[in-house]
Amino acid sequence: MMEAHLNLFLRKDSEKTQVRLKPAEAMLWLEDRISQLQKEKQKIAVGFAGRSCSGKTTIANNLANAHAGTSLLFSQDACYRPMTEVLANGWNFDQPEALKLDEYEDHLAHLMKGEPIEYDVYSRKNGKVEGKTKVAPRNLVVNEGLFPLMDRFADKFDIKVGVNVSLHGALTRRLLRDVKGGESSWTLLETTRYFLNVAEPMYKRHIEPTMKNADLIIENDYDPVIEAEKCNLTEAQRKYKAPAGINTLVENLPGVSLLQSSRQVDHYYTDGSFKDTGEIIRIREEGEAANPIIHFTYKGPKVVTENSSERQRLDFMVDPEAKQGILSAYKESSSVDKMRTLYSKKGVLFSIDSKVIKTEGGRESKLGDFIEIRESSGEAAVNELLSALGMDPSSAIKKSYSEM
Structure with a gap:
């Protein structure tokens, strides 16, 4: 039944149809197509192309x-090409000129003729060639990159595959791969700026x-339930509706230290799918309105426990240029x-949020005052603080301000 189902999707030259499938179904489609081609020819070439961080390398592998x-x-x-050559010519690494495409085409031709090739080992992290490697041909050549499906190469492949991901998914993967994953020496800000200003237009x-x-x-597309774990930073916090006079109550507690106070304006963003995925993109402007400190935060789906909520998070400071790119x-x-x-x-880090106002769809909602406690402070210490304030630990609010 599955084979018959997949055969319905096979492309015929006369029809020029294009199939769209999820990864698991796509692998079955590819296996079915390769099996058919193996009856007709000895060597088969499959080309994968897609934007940076589409997942093409993983699927091809x-x-x-x-x-x-x-x-x-x-x-x-x-x-x-070496980074020095790319930069000297004013190119970037997401445009075709950055590659030796004639050499690439020559490598493909040799492999399909059953001839070995020798090619450079390129480091994504430092932009340099770190050596050479020689490989023998195989009956199935799997190729991946940004540009295998260019018109000049399309007829080199028996099966041509495009890998698609949303802009949000690609950007999030890029941040997790290049910075958190250590594949780039760039900062989170540099990566964001390059992706939005260069990689996306290219x-x-x-x-x-x-x-x-x-x-x-x-x-x-990006799967936040699985992939957000690569953030390697869990945000766990409790939020409570604050009783009247909370600031006075807190300041009269023994052993309390005031750390800082500032106005925060949080802007929440969506790509249209966040209601389904549970993700959050936030830009926080803190301090003076004329010259605020700007923070970018990505939060993965929320995991709710008995008294608190947890999210994987990734955050860093951005400049006005990067902010506009995100917008x-x-x-x-x-x-x-x-x-x-x-x-x-006593080691418990907490905040009082006063006069919280949410604006959505042009409508303003006065949410009130709240106390937020960082879960990393420890259960006993948190409960001791709440008891001192006359608050019930089980009355925690499990929604963010953007969800209220």
């Missing part, structure tokens, strides 16, 4: 591993138009204005 011993995974990245100009050549489009990629859904006063008591 999975296909090659499924045919271990008879396959060769060859990355177009092996044909990048995708629109050079890569997206080549997707028309694909036989198969794999819809491989172009997302749509603002709401904003929250508050005065936050940060305190410490």
Whole structure:
């Protein structure tokens, strides 16, 4: 039944149809297509293309591993020019000129003729060639990169695959891969600025138009439930509705230290899917309105426990230029204005949020005053603080301000 179902999707030259599938279904489609082609020819070439962080390398690697011993995974990245040459010519690494495309085409030709090739080993982290490697041809050549589906290369492949991901998914993966994953020496701000100002425009100009050549489009969007764990930083906090006169109550407690107080305006954004995924994108402006400190925060889906909520999070400071780039990629859904006063008591870090006002769809809602406690402070210490304030630990609010 599955084979019959997949055969309905096979592209025929006369029909020029294009299939769109999720990764698991796509792997079955590819296996079915490869099996048919193996009856007709000895050597088969499969080309994967997509924007940076679409997941094309992972999917191509999975296909090659499924045919271990008879396959060769060859990355177009092996044909990048040295960083010094790219920069000297005013190029960037997301445009075709940054690669030695004639050499790339030559490598493909040799492999399909059954001839070995030798290519450079390119470091994404330092932009340099770190050596050479020689590989023998295999009956299944799996190639991946930004530009394998360009018109000049499309007829080199028996199966052409485009890997698709949303702008939000690609940016989030890029931040987790390059910075948190250590694949780049760039900061989070530098990565964000490059992605929005360079990589995304280059995708629109050079890569997206080549997707028309694909036989198969794999819809491989970011999965926040699984991938957000790469943030490696868990935010766990409790939020409570504050009783009247909370600031006076706190300041009269013994051992309390006032750390800082500032106005915070939080802008929440969406790409249209966050209600389903539970993710949060936030830009916080803190301090003087004329010259605020700007923070970017990504939060993964919320995990609710008995008295608190947890999220994986990634945050860093941005400049006005990066802020504008982010604004172009997302749509603002709401904003929250508050005065936050940060305190410490016996190692417990907590804040009083006063006069919290949420604005959504042009409508203003006065939410009131709240106390937020960092869960890392420890259960006993948190309960001791709440008891001193006359508050019930079980009355925690499990919604963020943007959800209220």
